Amino acid sequence: xxxxxxxxxxxxxxxxxxxxxxxxxxxxxxxxxxxxxxxxxxxxxxxxxxxxxxxxxxxxxxxxxxxxxxxxxxxxxxxxxxxxxxxxxxxxxxxxxxxxxxxxxxxxxxxxxxxxxxxxxxxxxxxxxxxxxxxxxxxxxxxxxxxxxxxxxxxxxxxxxxxxxxxxxxxxxxxxxxxxxxxxxxxxxxxxxxxxxxxxxxxxxxxxxxxxxxxxxxxxxxxxxxxxxxxxxxxxxxxxxxxxxxxxxxxxxxxxxxxxxxxxxxxxxxxxxxxxxxxxxxxxxxxxxxxxxxxxxxxxxxxxxxxxxxxxxxxxxxxxxxxxxxxxxxxxxxxxxxxxxxxxxxxxxxxxxxxxxxxxxxxxxxxxxxxxxxxxxxxxxxxxxxxxxxxxxxxxxxxxxxxxxxxxxxxxxxxxxxxxxxxxx
RNA sequence: GGAGAGAUGGCCGAGUUGGCUGAAGGCGCUCCCCUGCUAAGGGAGUAUGGGGUUUAUAGCUCCAUCGAGGGUUCGAAUCCCUCUCUCUCCGCCA
Numbered sequence: 335x336x337x338x339x340x341x342x343x344x345x346x347x348x349x350x351x352x353x354x355x356x357x358x359x360x361x362x363x364x365x366x367x368x369x370x371x372x373x374x375x376x377x378x379x380x381x382x383x384x385x386x387x388x389x390x391x392x393x394x395x396x397x398x399x400x401x402x403x404x405x406x407x408x409x410x411x412x413x414x415x416x417x418x419x420x421x422x423x424x425x426x427x428x429x430x431x432x433x434x435x436x437x438x439x440x441x442x443x444x445x446x447x448x449x450x451x452x453x454x455x456x457x458x459x460x461x462x463x464x465x466x467x468x469x470x471x472x473x474x475x476x477x478x479x480x481x482x483x484x485x486x487x488x489x490x491x492x493x494x495x496x497x498x499x500x501x502x503x504x505x506x507x508x509x510x511x512x513x514x515x516x517x518x519x520x521x522x523x524x525x526x527x528x529x530x531x532x533x534x535x536x537x538x539x540x541x542x543x544x545x546x547x548x549x550x551x552x553x554x555x556x557x558x559x560x561x562x563x564x565x566x567x568x569x570x571x572x573x574x575x576x577x578x579x580x581x582x583x584x585x586x587x588x589x590x591x592x593x594x595x596x597x598x599x600x601x602x603x604x605x606x607x608x609x610x611x612x613x614x615x616x617x618x619x620x621x622x623x624x625x626x627x628x629x630x631x632x633x634x635x636x637x638x639x640x641x642x643x644x645x646x647x648x649x650x651x652x653x654x655x656x657x658x659x660x661x662x663x664x665x666x667x668x669x670x671x672x673x674x675x676x677x678x679x680x681x682x683x684x685x686x687x688x689x690x691x692x693x694x695x696x697x698x699x700x701x702x703x704x705x706x707x708x709x710x711x712x713x714x715x716x717x718x719x720x721x722x723x724x725x726x727x728x729x730x731x732x733x734x735x736x737x738x739x740x741x742x743x744x745x746x747x748x749x750x751x752x753x754x755x756x757x758x759x
Numbered sequence: 760g761g762a763g764a765g766a767u768g769g770c771c772g773a774g775u776u777g778g779c780u781g782a783a784g785g786c787g788c789u790c791c792c793c794u795g796c797u798a799a800g801g802g803a804g805u806a807u808g809g810g811g812u813u814u815a816u817a818g819c820u821c822c823a824u825c826g827a828g829g830g831u832u833c834g835a836a837u838c839c840c841u842c843u844c845u846c847u848c849c850g851c852c853a
Binding site: 338371372375376378379380382383385386389390391392394396397401405406407408409410412413432547558578613707708709710 | 778779789804808809843
């Protein structure tokens, strides 16, 4: 949610900024509603003030044993008028809220203009793409040949876009999460945290998935309005919802491993083969809650922490600065980490590191107390995958495949896996 | 799942025959005074969000908030309804 000031004093500038990302702000409707909100709110509050003072007068008169009937007559007409004004104000306010809640964040000045992913800006690359003196297989063929990756059984159990892993591949998958959690908690200063995988609607509104993107979520059929989490970002960021954090506890840095559930509505034709796009996948998420002045550097830092995982695994990757047309709804800037996928001869997203500024914090009412002013100030939130575990598994299988179909495991994982090579079972 | 009790400011804790109570008192915290040091003492301040005015995140002023939402009333922390959560006991259970 943007600062309401953007819609009052700076509506033209805001419209222009949002146009950069292809969002058309209905500034006329907003301005009109604002005008009406203002006059009705003033009227409502005046009436409330009048009622309050008269009611106090009645109380006093009664205490002194005076006849209060004339006073009562005086106030009787007030009630209906006030009620009407309150209802009207609420109607305008909720109409305004509905519009404002669906307005995306304003892109940072450093975000390149563009329409879609083709306009994203490559910032840097790392590592050497592997070369093969044999025909490379993709992870689906590799996994099936190893007898350890089984999509058909997953279809039977549930349906498409799920996977069954066995033996060494399953253990590698577990080892990856352990490695990532250890790296971030032991070396990068994040607090490991465990959170619910089922969240309420308030939490999803706080981080921006609702009200606009409900169709991407799995909603539970229960008496409560519950959803499966699409990312750990939701429960972890909501830790600070409705709180005022003492300065000594800033910044907050969390690392959290969770499964993620996405309905993938609207992406039916995309990545239907293999583990790239699943309804259920594991992710290790990094979340930072920082002061406004620190958010830019924290965003760079968090991105570097995610990159470190790829470096230690020896996977070639690149960092791209998403263009205005490709950044997410709540973000003001996003770096995607894209890992080299040999079978596709291209880089594929494996992490998305975003700075949300105060956009989420305003929805979350997440603040910290500035001792200089004594006043609460909105925090800035930053998060990124560190990394998507399923896609990391894909990258390892494909990049470190050998001619005989075995997989060489990166050194850093040996102590987590207990083996150095995956061989057919 | 059954029975009962409860939810008030940073914390503890008054307030339930509705009326200067946005909220006593205490603790904590901040500032000031006093004080050879220490200890003690005296005074002042100490919620959040929003609106109007304003160059202003200054000041002034108004509104809302006593778990959440709704209702009764001139007036609700106090009365009524719904929901949520917490605690105790019983049952069940990883």
